[in-house]
Amino acid sequence: MALHWPTFFTRLGSAIVFAIIMMAGLLWNEWGFGALMVLIQALCIRDYFGLMDKIYPPESSKTVYWLTQLSAFLILAGVQLSNAHPQTGWSTFPPLGAGPVLQPVDQPSFTWKYLLFAPILIFLVTGLSSKRNLKDALVALSALLYIGLSCYALIAVYQLAWFIPLVLILCIWMNDTMAYLVGSFIGKTPFSKISPKKTWEGTAGGAILTIAGAAIAAYFIEGQSMILYMALALCAAVAGTAGDLLESKLKRTAGVKDSGTMMPGHGGALDRFDSLLVAAPFAVALSFLIYAIRGPF
Numbered sequence: 180m181a182l183h184w185p186t187f188f189t190r191l192g193s194a195i196v197f198a199i200i201m202m203a204g205l206l207w208n209e210w211g212f213g214a215l216m217v218l219i220q221a222l223c224i225r226d227y228f229g230l231m232d233k234i235y236p237p238e239s240s241k242t243v244y245w246l247t248q249l250s251a252f253l254i255l256a257g258v259q260l261s262n263a264h265p266q267t268g269w270s271t272f273p274p275l276g277a278g279p280v281l282q283p284v285d286q287p288s289f290t291w292k293y294l295l296f297a298p299i300l301i302f303l304v305t306g307l308s309s310k311r312n313l314k315d316a317l318v319a320l321s322a323l324l325y326i327g328l329s330c331y332a333l334i335a336v337y338q339l340a341w342f343i344p345l346v347l348i349l350c351i352w353m354n355d356t357m358a359y360l361v362g363s364f365i366g367k368t369p370f371s372k373i374s375p376k377k378t379w380e381g382t383a384g385g386a387i388l389t390i391a392g393a394a395i396a397a398y399f400i401e402g403q404s405m406i407l408y409m410a411l412a413l414c415a416a417v418a419g420t421a422g423d424l425l426e427s428k429l430k431r432t433a434g435v436k437d438s439g440t441m442m443p444g445h446g447g448a449l450d451r452f453d454s455l456l457v458a459a460p461f462a463v464a465l466s467f468l469i470y471a472i473r474g475p476f
Contacts, residue, residue, distance in 0.1 A: 197451065205345045212337055212344070213259045220251055220330045222448035223456065224322050226438040230449070231318045233433035243315040250319075251327045258334045329459035336463040340476045346408060347462045350389055350415035351454045358385025358420075374427045377420075386416035404476055407469050414462040415454070422457030426450065 204215025224247060232238040333344045362381020370377035393412035397405040426449055430438060439447020449456075470476065 201348070205348065209259075209337060209341075212341075213255070213334060216330045216334055217252060217255055219448065219452055220255060220326055221248060222439075222441060223326045223452055224248055224251060226441075226447040226449040227322050227326060228318065230429050230433045230435070230438055231321075233435065234429070235314055235318070239315050239318055243319050247319040247322055251323055251330075254323070254327060255330055255334060258331050326456055329456045332460050332463040336466050339466065339470060343407075343411065343462070343466050343476075344459075346393070347411045347415060347458065348455065350393055350412045351419045351458060353392055354385045354389040354412075354416045354419055355423075355454070356385075357388040358382055361385060361388070371424055373424050373431065377424075382420060386413075386420075389416050404469065404473060406473070407466065407476060410465045410469065411462050414458045414465065418458040418461045419454035422454040425457060426453035 201215070204211050204218075228239055228244050228247075336343050358377070358381040360381075361384030362376075362378045365384070366378030366381040368379040369375060370379050370382050390409050390412040393408040394405050397403040397408035426438065429449075430436065437446030438449035441447045441451070
């Protein structure tokens with residue numbers, strides 16, 4: 180099939196802009212990372228409500244939608260402010276292997292106040308409505324769990340070691356690329372009816388190459404934990420693939436090809452971050468477990 184150059188350049192331009200924004204948020208400082216998480220969360224919640232409105236019509240109440248966005252932002256701000264320390268940009272960024280960037284601050288009451296604030300607000304508003312209140316409440320709460328939980332977890336683990344979210348995202352990108360390449364060359368066995376283009380060969384090849392690549396990177400970067408890198412790669416390969424299938428199932432049920440139009444030629448925010456949303460909680464849990472056993476990274 181001949182390459183359609185206008186489409187190619189559209190996709191390439193979108194990918195370059197996307198990569199620049201992601202790297203700026205991941206590498207600048209804790210406030211840049213927090214802003215990136217706020218942006219990802221808001222865009223994904225927008226796409227998620229759009230899909231749910233197609234799967235379970237009629238459309239959700241605008242009040243509940245904006246209340247969910249506000250609640251998600253307040254929770255994220257609570258997690259960020261509970262652990263934040265002053266930190267400037269590139270000039271003070273510690274090298275890999277220098278240990279935790281920030282020491283977590285024990286302020287659980289501040290964070291939990293916002294964690295309880297969100298569902299209470301949603302139920303109060305939906306409870307006052309006589310129409311669609313149960314559907315709206317369930318969509319709002321599922322958005323906080325599906326999307327918000329991952330963003331909250333990444334904010335929390337960033338305080339432990341700034342490079343963990345970066346490594347996880349790079350592993351997800353590598354797994355997607357390697358799975359596509361391996362599947363294109365030797366893929367024959369369909370992986371799932373949800374995503375017919377995926378094959379067992381591509382999925383397994385992507386996972387193996389991603390874990391191997393993470394191990395090699397940890398070996399050559401001074402002071403890094405090979406166990407941590409391989410654990411993050413495993414989460415990217417297994418949980419990330421599950422996240423991709425989950426979002427594909429939502430789109431198939433909604434009868435749409437893409438979750439949105441954020442990136443021309445690539446789809447919406449959920450299309451870009453579906454793997455991260457499921458992989459992040461597992462990766463963060465493993466990171467804290469390894470930290471508890473091994474000590475500072």
